[in-house]
């Protein structure tokens with residue numbers, strides 16, 4: 001029986017209070033009473049350094065215009081919580097992006113930051129109506145937009161991607177090195193789900209495209225949002241079936257090989273494995289520890 005991984009960015013369920021998104025009177029009062037996270041264009045957040053590690057630094061909303069474009073993230077610690085775009089014009093111990101600080105934040109702050117980054121990135125790249133090109137405006141507390149010309153509604157997108165460990169049913173798994181990575185850096189295989197296929201089909205297709213293997217026993221092991229720029233990573237493990245010879249067919253992978261558990265533990269031929277912010281880390285170590293099989 002396959003277990004599930006517990007990825008770093010998915011350990012806390014934010015109360016998004018979605019039923020409030022259409023309640024304009026409530027939202028106006030919530031903005032007045034609430035607090036806000038400022039994110040820069042690069043996705044950096046103000047960070048406070050404390051004895052328990054870094055935390056997000058909230059701001060009072062009183063310094064901002066009542067009609068500023070904002071997204072209601074939900075209710076956290078009984079406070080309505082929002083995100084806005086801004087500059088590094090407030091005092092903070094540091095400004096860090098999700099990749100840099102995500103694994104050091106509490107589960108609550110990591111979940112709020114990934115939500116804030118994901119919805120903000122969608123807004124930043126979808127300013128115009130895809131039908132007619134006119135500007136759009138925020139509606140539903142920032143969880144959709146509406147065209148100012150034709151009134152069409154547009155909803156945030158999340159692109160599904162699969163990420164998967166191929167094993168041999170025993171002691172070995174396949175890791176690959178992306179052509180953009182330095183020598184010695186390895187991870188599990190990954191790729192986007194294409195229109196018209198299931199996640200499991202995407203797993204089988206991507207593995208065959210990237211390393212020429214056929215797999216069976218494809219099992220889901222968990223998911224994690226990955227807003228770089230707009231993905232949800234769907235984690236799987238799969239067992240090789242038939243030939244175990246790796247044949248690279250695809251230009252994205254510079255090299256790929258079978259590794260034993262001892263080789264992974266002793267970093268033989270491997271300099272860098274994924275860090276805990278990525279679901280890849282949890283899949284690899286879950287398999288190494290025998291929690292996924």
Ligand SMILES: [Zn+2]
Nearest residue numbers: 129132147150
């Ligand atoms: Zn339009």
